Amino acid sequence: MSRRTERFNRLYDLNADGKVTIDEINNDQARMFGALDIDSDKALSVAEMRRRGRSLQIWRTVTMFDLLDLNGDGKISVDEIQGPTKRWFARHDANKNGILEADEIPSGRRGRGRGRR
DSSP states (O other), rough: OOHHHHHHHHHTTTSSOOOOOOHHHHHHHHHHHHHHTTTTTSSHHHHHHHHHHHGGGGOSSOOOOHHOOOOOOOOOOHHHHHHHHHHHHHHTTTTSSSOOOOOGOOOOOOTTTOOOO
16 A cells, blocks of 8 residues: 555545445544634635645645536636636626726735744
């Protein structure tokens, strides 16, 4: 068994039966989600993701491909690629006119490089 497999089993085999089920992964992710949900509104905001998003990396159960492949067919379509961009655009288009004006364009990621060594 590879080190990665052993680590995966240690993280997710919650009942120690030597098998990892989707329920075990989902239960663990739900607990982790609760810890990331700072305001307890059962949703993660952009601010919460920026503040605690790195914690999501420890799940290692999904890749960027998995997040984009919305229908789970193992392929990413143009619509699936464009979906996150459309949501991002709508979030920042404050006056909802379909144009990102200078004052609506995000200035970049906050805290870039802070606390890293």
